[in-house]
Amino acid sequence: MKWLLISSAVLYLASFKRPVFLAALAAGLVYLGSRGLALGRLPLIGPQDTLAFFSSSIGLMALPFVYARAAANERFFTWGTGVFAGLFALLATPFPTLNMPLPPVLDTYWFELHVALAFFAYALFGIAALFGVVFLMQGKRQVLDLQYRAALVGYTFFSLSMISGGIWGYYAWGTYWLWTAKEFWTSILWVYYSLYLHLRLKGQSWDRGFAWMGIVGFFVTLFTYLGVSLLMRSSHSF
Amino acid sequence: MLKPIYSFLTSLNLGLWLMTGVMLTLALGSFTRASESGINEMPLLFWLQRAPLSLSWWLWLCIVFLAVLFLNALICSIDALRKKGRSIAPHLMHAGFLLVVIAHLFSSYGGYKQQMQLTEGGTIGFPDGDQVLLERISGEVGQMGMLSSYRAQLRVKGRIEEVQPNQPVFHQGYGIYLKEVALSPVPMALVEIHREPGAWAALLGALFFMAGNVMLLAQRKGR
Numbered sequence: 168m169k170w171l172l173i174s175s176a177v178l179y180l181a182s183f184k185r186p187v188f189l190a191a192l193a194a195g196l197v198y199l200g201s202r203g204l205a206l207g208r209l210p211l212i213g214p215q216d217t218l219a220f221f222s223s224s225i226g227l228m229a230l231p232f233v234y235a236r237a238a239a240n241e242r243f244f245t246w247g248t249g250v251f252a253g254l255f256a257l258l259a260t261p262f263p264t265l266n267m268p269l270p271p272v273l274d275t276y277w278f279e280l281h282v283a284l285a286f287f288a289y290a291l292f293g294i295a296a297l298f299g300v301v302f303l304m305q306g307k308r309q310v311l312d313l314q315y316r317a318a319l320v321g322y323t324f325f326s327l328s329m330i331s332g333g334i335w336g337y338y339a340w341g342t343y344w345l346w347t348a349k350e351f352w353t354s355i356l357w358v359y360y361s362l363y364l365h366l367r368l369k370g371q372s373w374d375r376g377f378a379w380m381g382i383v384g385f386f387v388t389l390f391t392y393l394g395v396s397l398l399m400r401s402s403h404s405f
Numbered sequence: 406m407l408k409p410i411y412s413f414l415t416s417l418n419l420g421l422w423l424m425t426g427v428m429l430t431l432a433l434g435s436f437t438r439a440s441e442s443g444i445n446e447m448p449l450l451f452w453l454q455r456a457p458l459s460l461s462w463w464l465w466l467c468i469v470f471l472a473v474l475f476l477n478a479l480i481c482s483i484d485a486l487r488k489k490g491r492s493i494a495p496h497l498m499h500a501g502f503l504l505v506v507i508a509h510l511f512s513s514y515g516g517y518k519q520q521m522q523l524t525e526g527g528t529i530g531f532p533d534g535d536q537v538l539l540e541r542i543s544g545e546v547g548q549m550g551m552l553s554s555y556r557a558q559l560r561v562k563g564r565i566e567e568v569q570p571n572q573p574v575f576h577q578g579y580g581i582y583l584k585e586v587a588l589s590p591v592p593m594a595l596v597e598i599h600r601e602p603g604a605w606a607a608l609l610g611a612l613f614f615m616a617g618n619v620m621l622l623a624q625r626k627g628r
Binding site: 267268270271272274275277315316319320322323326327330333334335337338339340341342343344345346347348351352354355358359361362365366368369395399 | 417420421424425427428431432434435439440444445509512516518547548549551552553554555569570571572573580582584597598599601604607608611614615618619621622625
């Protein structure tokens with residue numbers, strides 16, 4: 168079924184028009200659905216499944232924005248989101264799939280909720296970064312409002328992910344908090360977007376700074392997701 | 406004299422700088438060897454007393470930033486709630502944050518953790534002298550030779566209780582956690598007992614925070 172993932176990546180990269188974007192999303196979701204059916208759980212273990220899940224999360228979370236009236240004429244946004252999602256789908260393809268059953272400690276709905284919500288949040292932070300780029304290119308304030316909305320919804324998902332992770336940790340390890348690299352960077356990311364949301368209170372004179380914050384935030388997100396797993400030791404290096 | 410201090414403590418700029426300070430100290434802390442120095446094995450305040458400053462300086466700084474941020478959020482919310490017509494959503498989120506900080510304080514002081522390796526018939530000892538008997542260890546081996554599930558039966562005050570991964574047994578304020586099991590050469594279990602006194606405050610804080618967050622989302626919808 169890997170051809171579905173590759174098709175999704177190719178369609179995303181060519182998603183200058185919304186129907187192509189939709190087709191790419193559909194291919195990605197069918198791929199994930201087939202993996203889920205084969206495994207009997209959400210495909211959230213190993214680089215291929217998580218990158219494919221992240222790619223589809225970007226497409227899914229971007230959908231309301233792609234069809235938003237305020238973004239109707241922003242072809243760059245649709246294509247830019249497609250490139251984002253396509254690149255992560257492409258990144259997933261060289262990795263082998265991990266078809267093992269879940270280790271007992273991961274076999275809980277709290278784990279699935281925790282990880283899925285984190286990916287939805289990461290996707291929305293990526294979308295907010297793209298709106299930041301569009302704002303810096305065009306200067307339309309309505310684009311900045313869309314950036315704020317994407318980041319606020321992402322922040323909500325991320326907070327829920329941290330809470331579900333804390334509950335899972337309490338039931339699995341007896342504590343809702345461990346001092347490991349992933350928890351450090353998860354907290355940094357959460358405080359970063361808390362700061363971002365507070366910065367809006369500074370008013371319009373900070374619009375460009377606000378847009379840049381949204382862009383930089385995605386790099387913090389990528390480090391939290393990929394950098395920590397690849398470069399540091401953590402409780403999340405399963 | 407007091408008014409400038411009050412204005413300083415409630416200012417948005419102070420909050421923004423403090424959040425930056427918290428992020429920077431945590432980022433620096435993530436590159437230290439703190440997590441390998443027993444920080445997760447004992448209550449945080451004990452670790453802070455024992456760890457050399459060369460290992461813990463970032464956490465001391467972070468705690469200072471967090472303490473002032475705590476005050477900043479608290480005074481800001483009290484100040485805003487005195488004014489009529491303000492949404493309570495951000496202040497519910499602040500309250501949630503404050504409760505989570507308080508939760509960490511409780512756990513940092515009164516937390517407890519002990520690990521023990523037991524065979525069937527072994528006992529789990531508690532700090533107050535109470536004991537729980539581990540009666541039976543069992544598990545199923547999956548396709549790849551690894552345990553796909555495992556559990557242990559405990560006798561707690563005459564009753565049989567089962568502990569599994571993600572399903573601890575709670576006894577007198579402590580959680581009993583089954584961390585690992587080996588079935589051969591003899592069944593053996595790695596068991597941990599935990600007391601996390603901040604857990605309820607953290608959960609309450611999370612509920613407050615999410616209630617405020619959802620309210621904020623509803624208010625921002627369509628704007």
